[in-house]
Amino acid sequence: MVSPILLIAVPLGLAFITPLLGLARKGAPRYVPAVAMLFNLLVSVSLLPDALRAPIVVRTAGWAPPFSIHLVAGPLGLLLSSLIALIGLLVAVYGMDYIREGATTRYHVLSILILVGATGVVLTGDVFNLFVFFEILCISSYALVAYWGDSASVEAGAKYLIQGAIGSSFVLIGIGLLYGAFGALSMADIAANVSSVSSFRLFVSLAFLITGFGVEAAVFPLNAWLPDAHSSAPSSISAILSGIAIKAGIYAVARVVYTIYGAQSILPFVALLSVATLLIGEMCAFSQNDIKRLLAYSSIGQMGLIVFGLAMASATGVSAALFVVISHALAKALLFLASGYMILRTGSREVSSLNGMGTRMPLTSLCFTVGAFSLVGLPPFVGFASKFMIVRAALETADTFFVVLLAIALIGTVIEGAYFLRIVQGLYFKPAPQQAREETRKEPPLSALVPVGVLAALIVAVGLYPGLVERALGAAANDLLDRDSYVQNVMGD
Amino acid sequence: MRRLISLSLLLIVALGISLCFSGAYFGAEGANRAGKLAQDRVNFGQRYNSRGLEENGAGNIVASVVVNYRGFDTLGEVTVLFIAAVGLAVVLSTRREKPARVRAEPASLVVFTGCRFLFPLILLLGSYIFIHGHLTPGGGFQGGAVVASGFLLVYLGCRGKGLRSAGFTVTESLSGLAFVVLALVGLAVGGSLLLNFLPKGSALTLFSGGVIPIIYVAIGLKVGSELGSIIANLSGEAP
Amino acid sequence: MSLLSPSIHYVGCFSLVLIGLYVVLVKPNLIKVIIGINLMDTGVNLFLVTVGYIQGGTAPIFSEAARQPEGMVDPVPQALVLTAIVIGVSVLALALALTIRVYGHYGTLDLRKIKGLRW
Numbered sequence: 001m002v003s004p005i006l007l008i009a010v011p012l013g014l015a016f017i018t019p020l021l022g023l024a025r026k027g028a029p030r031y032v033p034a035v036a037m038l039f040n041l042l043v044s045v046s047l048l049p050d051a052l053r054a055p056i057v058v059r060t061a062g063w064a065p066p067f068s069i070h071l072v073a074g075p076l077g078l079l080l081s082s083l084i085a086l087i088g089l090l091v092a093v094y095g096m097d098y099i100r101e102g103a104t105t106r107y108h109v110l111s112i113l114i115l116v117g118a119t120g121v122v123l124t125g126d127v128f129n130l131f132v133f134f135e136i137l138c139i140s141s142y143a144l145v146a147y148w149g150d151s152a153s154v155e156a157g158a159k160y161l162i163q164g165a166i167g168s169s170f171v172l173i174g175i176g177l178l179y180g181a182f183g184a185l186s187m188a189d190i191a192a193n194v195s196s197v198s199s200f201r202l203f204v205s206l207a208f209l210i211t212g213f214g215v216e217a218a219v220f221p222l223n224a225w226l227p228d229a230h231s232s233a234p235s236s237i238s239a240i241l242s243g244i245a246i247k248a249g250i251y252a253v254a255r256v257v258y259t260i261y262g263a264q265s266i267l268p269f270v271a272l273l274s275v276a277t278l279l280i281g282e283m284c285a286f287s288q289n290d291i292k293r294l295l296a297y298s299s300i301g302q303m304g305l306i307v308f309g310l311a312m313a314s315a316t317g318v319s320a321a322l323f324v325v326i327s328h329a330l331a332k333a334l335l336f337l338a339s340g341y342m343i344l345r346t347g348s349r350e351v352s353s354l355n356g357m358g359t360r361m362p363l364t365s366l367c368f369t370v371g372a373f374s375l376v377g378l379p380p381f382v383g384f385a386s387k388f389m390i391v392r393a394a395l396e397t398a399d400t401f402f403v404v405l406l407a408i409a410l411i412g413t414v415i416e417g418a419y420f421l422r423i424v425q426g427l428y429f430k431p432a433p434q435q436a437r438e439e440t441r442k443e444p445p446l447s448a449l450v451p452v453g454v455l456a457a458l459i460v461a462v463g464l465y466p467g468l469v470e471r472a473l474g475a476a477a478n479d480l481l482d483r484d485s486y487v488q489n490v491m492g493d
Numbered sequence: 494m495r496r497l498i499s500l501s502l503l504l505i506v507a508l509g510i511s512l513c514f515s516g517a518y519f520g521a522e523g524a525n526r527a528g529k530l531a532q533d534r535v536n537f538g539q540r541y542n543s544r545g546l547e548e549n550g551a552g553n554i555v556a557s558v559v560v561n562y563r564g565f566d567t568l569g570e571v572t573v574l575f576i577a578a579v580g581l582a583v584v585l586s587t588r589r590e591k592p593a594r595v596r597a598e599p600a601s602l603v604v605f606t607g608c609r610f611l612f613p614l615i616l617l618l619g620s621y622i623f624i625h626g627h628l629t630p631g632g633g634f635q636g637g638a639v640v641a642s643g644f645l646l647v648y649l650g651c652r653g654k655g656l657r658s659a660g661f662t663v664t665e666s667l668s669g670l671a672f673v674v675l676a677l678v679g680l681a682v683g684g685s686l687l688l689n690f691l692p693k694g695s696a697l698t699l700f701s702g703g704v705i706p707i708i709y710v711a712i713g714l715k716v717g718s719e720l721g722s723i724i725a726n727l728s729g730e731a732p
Numbered sequence: 733m734s735l736l737s738p739s740i741h742y743v744g745c746f747s748l749v750l751i752g753l754y755v756v757l758v759k760p761n762l763i764k765v766i767i768g769i770n771l772m773d774t775g776v777n778l779f780l781v782t783v784g785y786i787q788g789g790t791a792p793i794f795s796e797a798a799r800q801p802e803g804m805v806d807p808v809p810q811a812l813v814l815t816a817i818v819i820g821v822s823v824l825a826l827a828l829a830l831t832i833r834v835y836g837h838y839g840t841l842d843l844r845k846i847k848g849l850r851w
Contacts, residue, residue, distance in 0.1 A: 003680060003684075003686075005680065005686045006680075009568075009673055009676060009677060009680075009686060012568070012572060012673055013669075013670060013673035013674070013677075015572075015575075016575070016665075016666055016669035016670050016673060017666050017669075017670050018666075019579075019662045019665075019666050020662070020663065020666040020667070023659065023662060023663070058685075058686075059685050060564060060565045060685060060686045060687050061561045061562055061564055061565075061679075061685060061686070061687045061688060061689065062679075062683055062685045062688040062689070063562065066537075067537065067540065067541075067562060068561075068562045068563065068565075069562075069563055069564075069565040069566060102583070102586065102587050103582060103583045103586040103587070106579045106580075106582055106583045106586075107583065109579050110576065110579060110580060110583065113572060113575075113576055116572070120569065128563075128566060128812055128815070129563075129565060129566055129569070132566050132569035132570060132573070132815060132819070133569055135569075135573055135819050135822075136569055136572055136573055136576065139573055139576045139577060139580065139819075139822055139823060139826060140576045140580065142580065142823075142826055142830075143576065143579070143580025143581075143583050143584060143826060144580075144583075146583070146584050146830060146833065147583060147587075148587065149584070149586075149587025149833065150837075151837035151838065154584070154830060154833040154834050154837060155834060155837075155846060157584070157830050158762070158827070158830040158831065158834055161823065161826060161827055161830060162756065162765060162766075162769065162827075165769045165772075165773075165823050165827070166753070166756060166769070166772065168819070168823075169749070169752075169769075169772045169773060169776050172776045172780070172816055173749065173776055173779065175812075176776065176779050176780045176783050176809075179780075179783055179784075179808070179809065179812075180783040183537055183538070183806075184537060185537075185808070204510075499754065500751070500754075503747065503750040503751060503754055504743075504747055504750075506746075506750055507743055507746035507747040507749075507750050508743055508746075510742075510746045511739045511742030511743045511745070511746050537806070537808050538784060538792075538805070538806030538807055538808050538809075539801075539806075541792075541807050541808065542792055542801040542804045542806075542807065543801040545807075546794055552793060552794040552795065553792075553793045553794075554792035554793065554794070554804070554807045555792055555793070555807045555810045555811055555814075558807045558808055558810075558811040559811045559814060563808075563811055563812075566811070566812075566815050567815070569815075570814075570815045570818045570819065573818060573819050573822045574818055574821070574822050576822065577821070577822030577823075577825045577826055578825075580826050580829075581825050581826055581829040584826065584829040584830055584833055585829050585832065585833070629793070629795075630791065630793060632814075634814060634817075634818060696794070697794065697795075723825050726829075727825075727828070727829070727832075
């Protein structure tokens with residue numbers, strides 16, 4: 001059996017030698033991310049059946065878990081790492097032709113490392129290691145946001161960096177407090193001893209950790225950086241940031257809240273925040289004229305939905321939230337990738353410039369429509385199945401609080417439907433602007449069409465047969481909620 | 494006046510936070526952990542201090558923790574520095590407005606010769622620090638920083654002697670690869686990444702500690718070349 | 733003073749963190765904001781070292797074989813701080829590079845005038 005640690009070590013080694021390859025052959029680096037992510041996808045998927053039976057605990061340096069860093073490749077970790085590898089592979093294929101200007105070799109290096117960071121975050125079982133991989137993810141995204149080097153992207157990068165740096169300082173304080181109180185850094189070790197420390201101290205460290213990770217997770221008061229960063233980055237990177245990076249942030253928050261602290265009492269507050277996030281995101285998206293900014297705000301709205309599902313703390317709720325993670329990652333990656341070439345061809349990011357694209361770039365527009373309908377939650381796409389599961393979970397709790405919040409969340413979905421249908425209407429039923437450029441009639445190259453098509457096919461396939469992922473979702477939700485068996489698996493007794 | 498008030502307010506808040514966390518149950522001194530100090534099973538620091546020497550053969554326990562027990566963090570840390578070097582080059586490379594080439598006054602003969610004389614000595618000191626990282630305070634990161642300060646001196650003192658960035662790229666790639674490969678050899682030999690698979694040697698001599706000094710040399714070279722390439726990029730010498 | 737003496741290091745760390753936070757939030761100059769971030773980092777690093785400190789403890793290094801492990805400070809926070817310092821340096825380098833570019837585009841470092849995007 002291959003060790004899950006290869007999911008991190010092999011792409012890391014490839015990233016280190018990519019600059020050398022770039023010196024030797026100019027065109028070689030652009031294939032490296034695809035190779036690394038193909039490897040990750042194969043390994044993650046092949047390990048998933050084993051992990052569904054029992055989590056794989058990987059020790060480093062040969063010492064038993066609490067005394068060295070260990071990875072916990074449970075159902076949740078491997079499910080997310082498969083998702084990361086899948087999206088990463090498609091984006092890497094897309095990036096081969098999309099990224100032509102600037103420091104292309106370095107772009108490919110950073111695009112591997114951002115995915116390595118996300119994979120490390122979902123697999124690690126150590127708090128400080130979580131922080132380190134989180135920084136790998138964040139710092140490479142600061143640099144990639146500023147990749148085009150125009151005034152907007154540099155400014156967005158600086159803004160993202162300042163907020164992210166404050167967030168990571170907060171995380172570090174939280175970790176320091178944990179180490180001071182428990183003398184341990186392994187999540188399982190801390191979780192086993194959590195009741196031995198006064199609840200006030202726990203609350204303070206939890207507050208620092210949630211605030212710190214919440215910056216990356218874009219939960220309501222901490223998401224000022226997101227629209228700028230996601231809209232100024234190259235479209236391929238926007239797809240990774242929206243599809244994966246913020247999910248890694250929310251994973252970190254969920255791991256801390258559920259596994260380490262088992263803090264169920266703060267969840268109503270989190271649920272309120274999540275609905276606020278959702279409404280604000282959707283309302284801001286509704287008023288946008290810039291297509292990438294609109295998609296970025298819609299990501300904030302969907303994050304609200306995910307957090308809402310997580311806050312229910314029931315098995316159905318958490319699996320529904322994870323289902324939304326998957327459906328949103330697929331759909332939002334598709335939308336950013338498809339709109340990337342539309343923007344490139346039209347030369348404008350105005351929503352109105354997409355008018356009439358339905359006849360000019362029919363395949364891309366068709367896939368874009370699939371993604372948009374899935375996000376809105378129309379059957380038979382995966383978005384419908386995931387949103388339906390959220391509704392079911394909220395009704396299952398039979399708690400008036402959650403049912404009222406659900407009603408508000410559904411209003412958000414209506415707003416979402418309004419602006420996405422407006423775009424789709426523009427694509428097909430409005431005439432192209434008079435001065436439309438001739439090159440807008442050209443479909444993107446095959447390296448872009450294939451990832452977009454694969455994503456659209458996946459959205460339809462999983463939407464029609466949700467059973468494909470449901471078993472893994474249930475196991476993953478259990479992995480997150482069942483603290484005792486997590487501790488037992490890691491500590492071994 | 495406003496500043497004074499706000500700063501004193503901050504001090505009071507700091508006082509409040511820290512009062513919550515001082516006291517008998519916090520930090521390595523806290524009675525809670527002091528009670529467990531004797532138990533190697535529970536207390537990390539104590540266990541590493543009492544067993545680190547026999548388990549890894551390195552006199553510097555911090556080095557064993559950094560390279561062995563928490564070596565995976567260090568792999569990530571090296572990656573973060575690599576990202577900073579690459580990302581800095583990305584951010585600066587798209588610059589359209591080239592920095593105004595100020596014709597720098599050439600340094601006087603004394604400064605120029607002095608820098609060229611000191612440069613190899615600084616490199617030697619840096620290498621000494623990272624080669625002896627498992628015995629004395631210091632290690633790969635510290636030694637690498639000293640090496641990079643040598644490059645900084647060349648930039649400051651010997652204007653016109655450009656720093657070659659291709660050399661940095663090759664060194665940083667190869668040393669990074671060496672770190673990953675050493676880690677993977679541990680996985681292949683003993684089934685766990687970063688395993689200390691070499692003989693531990695006799696304690697407190699140069700040839701001790703198994704793979705720790707080798708990894709520290711790789712880290713030292715990598716950090717030195719990464720910081721060097723950051724300096725080269727910021728000084729505008731690199732393309 | 734006896735109330736303060738066990739926690740005086742913590743007061744120092746959290747003062748540094750809060751001064752850094754204050755600088756980041758209040759100062760309009762981008763370079764000063766970066767200095768503020770650095771101050772926060774320093775405070776956090778100091779805090780981590782303090783957590784592992786034992787009154788009168790020695791460095792966890794066996795310089796001669798006769799040394800006993802008793803009385804050595806906790807080595808783990810020192811390793812963590814090493815990592816945190818390197819991460820802080822990386823963020824700092826990237827922040828300065830972005831500052832150079834921002835200055836190139838806008839000709840100013842005053843955050844009130846850098847408004848290409850809505851802050």
